Amino acid sequence: MSQVSSSDTVRLWRETRHLLWTTLPASLWIIIFLILPSLYLVSMAFMTNGAYGQPQLPLSLDAFRQLAGFGFLGWSPGNLYTLLRSLWQTVLSTAMVVVLAYPLAYYITTCREKLRPIMLLAVVVPSWTNQVIRAFGWMNLLAPDTWLSDVAAELGFIPEHLGLFPSAFAVTLGLIYNFLPFMVLPLYAAFEKLDVSLVEAARDLYASPVRAFFAAVFPQTLPGLLAGIVLVAIPAFGMYVIPELLGGGRSMMIGNLVAAQFAEGSNWPLGAAGSILMLIATLVGIVLLRRLGRRFGGGEEVVI
Helix, strand or coil, X not given: XXXXXXXXXXXXXXXXXXXXXXXXXXXXXXXXXXXXXXXXHHHHHCEEECCCCCEEEEECCHHHHHHCCEECCEECCHHHHHHHHHHHHHHHHHHHHHHHHHXXXXXXXXXXXXXXXXXXXXXXXXXXXXXXXXXXXXXHHHCCCCHHHHHHHHCCCCCCCXXXXXXXXXXXXXHHHHHHHHHHHHHHHHHHCCCHHHHHHHHHCCCCHHHHHHHHHHXXXXXXXXXXXXXXXXXXXXXXXXXXXXXXXXXXXXXHHHHXXXXXXXXXXXXXXXXXXXXXXXXXXXXXXXXXXXXXXXXXXXXX
């Protein structure tokens, strides 16, 4: 009996050692590139701002007070406006991406099988180019005296000889263009698994197209929709390049606020506090989406 117990102990030790060796690279990767930088960022947010913007002791909550808008001259709503603008741009651009991606993903699914890879490639290829180059492309298209600006001026949206760039509209357009592929791909994967018999059953029961969509199509594509929202909303909320180039400094988002504190060396603790705010907002958004997925039928298939 003691011999059997000893062999089990040796086998358990070998399995444990094998598990440790196989998980060691991934564990080191997570510790070095995720946990340690996060701990450094959190500690930096609670330090005092030095004379040249560097974090230093003693510990304080000054960075969070400044993030809330409290400064030497009292309270200012500037940072609050930046946060609200970031949330609004994220919600608006994500909603517009969903509206565009749903019919596009469905259309690609209904195409002939040989055409589907080409259609998907046409959607994805623009995202392979550099984000700065794409932003400069939109700057040229939306600049003054271009045909898009002339049409907007004719319709009375902007004064004559002014361009659509820089503006909040240009930022929204850039976000939509940038993140459309990240919504189309998960929706296309969801449409490929669509049980068409449920849609036909809804139509046989004289359901209108809208009702058939929400009763038979939407629940089946909900996992893909939620996955797409995560892929679009999280990077859009912290976006830096597009608001910087297409907004022209007039549509600053939270990512620009954080980057300004680090790049110009003015206040690293404030930049770290802003980064923590972005992380908290991201975690809250993921939790809400996960609960919405379970509430509306996404179930355990919603991988977030």
